Amino acid sequence: MSDAKEYIKPELMACCGAREISDHDVVIVGTGFPAMAANIAKYTHAPHATMVQESGVIDARPLRPALSVGDPCLNPGAAMIGGLVDVMGMLLQAGNINVGFLSGSQVDKFGNINTTCIGPYEAPKSRLPGSGGANPIGSLARKILIIALHDRRRLAEKVDFITTPGYIDGPGAREKCGLPAGTGPSVIITNKAVLRFDPETCEAYLATYHPDCTIEEIRANTPWDLKVAPDVHPTEPPTAEELRVLHEVLDPHRMIRIYEQRGYV
């Protein structure tokens, strides 16, 4: 067993995600980070949380880490398996999903997310996968947690393409176009900080900075004039219990280290 106080940045980020989940929440998870965050919650303060995959699986009991939301290991032992119209329709669109996780190649200050293209749509510099489940999750889950790498390329003043609407262009925009009341991004969890959204301006501001980061460094790596909360403070490190669950139950081989290779340091 590793030292209970030792942790890496992706583990801290996963714990930040876990803390946004309440007991009895229904959480739509993908793979990797979101699954890890939801599992930490389930093994600590949210034992009755239910995890759901868009492919149609509810409360899966995978015996190996799922490498996609349609992974074979999600089938045996699940509580219910349907299809896309069941999970995306009966669960998500009908308002039954409390928490969704999203990430993207670009995230802007209003929490809009781009997974469609870098550069102009008709002649993209880089063509990305498209919406998949991101747009409906971002439109319809009660609470959206965004995971992002904190640099001036991944964060943006304005995304090249709004695949998934955050607060679009500011206050009232979601309601005006017909998105359900009480939805919208709640937090951006980066490898440097936790950003939250100002209810007045809908802009992301700095709520907490990770223990090894400074406010100046974070502002320098944010491409908009990042406001800082009056009560800004360091992000709470993983608790002993969170680390125990991570290291002993969920990820004994520390597979989460692959995120460090992807720049989550």
Next chain:
Amino acid sequence: MSDAKEYIKPELMACCGAREISDHDVVIVGTGFPAMAANIAKYTHAPHATMVQESGVIDARPLRPALSVGDPCLNPGAAMIGGLVDVMGMLLQAGNINVGFLSGSQVDKFGNINTTCIGPYEAPKSRLPGSGGANPIGSLARKILIIALHDRRRLAEKVDFITTPGYIDGPGAREKCGLPAGTGPSVIITNKAVLRFDPETCEAYLATYHPDCTIEEIRANTPWDLKVAPDVHPTEPPTAEELRVLHEVLDPHRMIRIYEQRGYV
């Protein structure tokens, strides 16, 4: 085994229904008459016809006569079981049903059917069950076969309430209100005759009269000025093969006699 030429009126009517079914048709059946007619077709000229119940059952293999469209005997051995949205939606509304059978307390000259109320809707003299599957079947199946008792009470110039639209008030009315092209009642099979619909006027006319009935008697029992086809002729009696199937395979106990008690003579 009974005399191959002996038959009762309900058997003749069931054969009239069977002859309207083509091989490979998908037929939505209830119980009693329609099920018998569809089965005669399946055992004679339409072996690839598929029978469907609105409750969700496709190609049932009942080992006893089903007494309702949700009968227990429809479950074991069926090819597919879903629910109402599957059969009424994916099969009927999507245009996959070729033939539907309907009956009603009142049927009028345009093939409109009343299963809602006798007398005014707000203060009914007799309150009937309502539409159930009748309205969607009459609206959306390619070919509608209506079964009716032939008297001046069951047939009507105009029904008290259009539960299920036939040709409504005449030519073009179905199309105008948005019902799919190429649908509408095809035939009224009564205990005295077979009526078909004039494509010009949409009115039911006398096509064939059952062997023991006269044209005069039929016109006298019809509450509108019933037109008679130029080539009117006696209804073809059940063939030897139809009777063999009826008497030996489908209904050896002649349970169809209960319809005689209900006036189908």
Next chain:
Amino acid sequence: MSKVVSMKEAISQHVSDGAFVYLGGYICRSPSAAIHEIIRQGIKDLTVTRANAADDFDMLIGVGAVRRFISTFLSLGVYGLGRCYRRSLEKGIPHKIEVEEYTNLSLPLMLMAGAMGLPFLPTKDLAGSDLLKIRSFMGENKYRQIDSPFDGRPTVLVPALTPDVGIIHVQQADEDGNAQIWGIGGDCQVGAMASKKVIVTCERIVSRETIGKDPSRTIVPAFKVAAVVEEPFGAHPGYTPGFYDVDFGLGYLYQQASNTVEGFEAFVKEWVLDLPDRTAYIQHYIQRFGYQGFKKLQAKFDYGYPVSYAY
């Protein structure tokens, strides 16, 4: 987290006067035991719905528990018209219920819309019928007609239904409420998923592990479920595939009894009010018709094959 309670608790905690209740079933898996308990508790002013209502709805109307009925059809099947339903609408006995009428396509679509969070759905039936001329308590929102913005065709839109509580009877569920069925579905899944919360009554409670051996059979996930009641023979005199046959005998008794108000009241007294729960009901059934009669209802042995979800 076990949600297993008695029928008495499930109904008293989750069905209140004036509630909008979806009741599943289609002869198959009607929640009869739950309906009897609603009657015993004297719950009133209900709005009820399901496509193809039968004797269970007729009885609820007869005892005066129903104020409003979003309907498609009500009959006693082979035994003809629903007597209490007729008395209510023709003579106002015990009172005239308000009926909003649809069809076996449009009503399930409205429940599906509710289940899927869609505000409304187009439906291709109803057009040209007098069902579009009558509007009851839903008023202008019974349906709306538009010209399709795609092809200009006149199109009927029906609104989503979202009942306060859905009550379904299933073959098996776990203690948390994951509910599994097989056989005729009716509008059970869409009705339950459209409801804000669900009461699951079941023939047997099984382990979460058993559920996980065949998760494609699950129609309602645990988090939608407020209460689980283990209630064998809970659909009688209807049936449950793999468990017991429909009981035409009791259906006939109900029809005969409900021909008169007095007969109906005596039937309800004998089969509902005088019996505290379903166990007493079954015992009464056996006393009335003999163990032989009870045993005859039990399903024959006719199992299929297992499947694997492994990788």
Next chain:
Amino acid sequence: MSKVVSMKEAISQHVSDGAFVYLGGYICRSPSAAIHEIIRQGIKDLTVTRANAADDFDMLIGVGAVRRFISTFLSLGVYGLGRCYRRSLEKGIPHKIEVEEYTNLSLPLMLMAGAMGLPFLPTKDLAGSDLLKIRSFMGENKYRQIDSPFDGRPTVLVPALTPDVGIIHVQQADEDGNAQIWGIGGDCQVGAMASKKVIVTCERIVSRETIGKDPSRTIVPAFKVAAVVEEPFGAHPGYTPGFYDVDFGLGYLYQQASNTVEGFEAFVKEWVLDLPDRTAYIQHYIQRFGYQGFKKLQAKFDYGYPVSYAY
């Protein structure tokens, strides 16, 4: 009436140049063998659709078989972006496909609308995104926006899709085409039922009696099915629950190969064009990776319990 044919016959008889094709699957039960046969037959100008497309769609795009793609997403999963998809849209190699973009909610709803005969469906997603600003070959009919006639809220309507042919891979089917699945469904049932006709490829053909032992597992009835192909390992390198695991190894080979046009073409030659059918494909797989590698993919023994539909 047996509809059993070879894959060669099924594709040549039912998939023509320019057809609109739905291809089922969600990593789970992708009809890979059918897609390989489409490539072998050199079929062109296809319009293809499915939510969450993967390496199978990427390969079809890479060989130039696709003209139009009604899409939500295309990636190689853990192996990142679809290389052929990117080359097509960024560089026009082999040509630039036309893409009409939706989401994993709206596209399945459009297939459901097609399956259920509904002209269109409202959807609560898409609003406020740039997905509403781009329109490709569907033009104004990509979506329409109305104010709901019920509550006045702005509402996006998406049209029904009705592909010419749907191709799905299932666990088992009978000779007539009654097709059964269990496990992750994706948009397989709505996609198949929305299609004018269906090609069913399956791990095993079973008797009509076996189908009848568990009819609630059937997702497509025989009368919708034009051809049935028995094609074990037909979803490889995807998986089929109860039969075999996903093959990450071949997925990695595909990613590495498709990084360059030459590598992609060599991969297609080796794994598709030079092999006449799936039997040859499996034999080639065993030659390349050893019987041990093939055997490792096979599902463990982990069966559930049987149920009864009797009365």
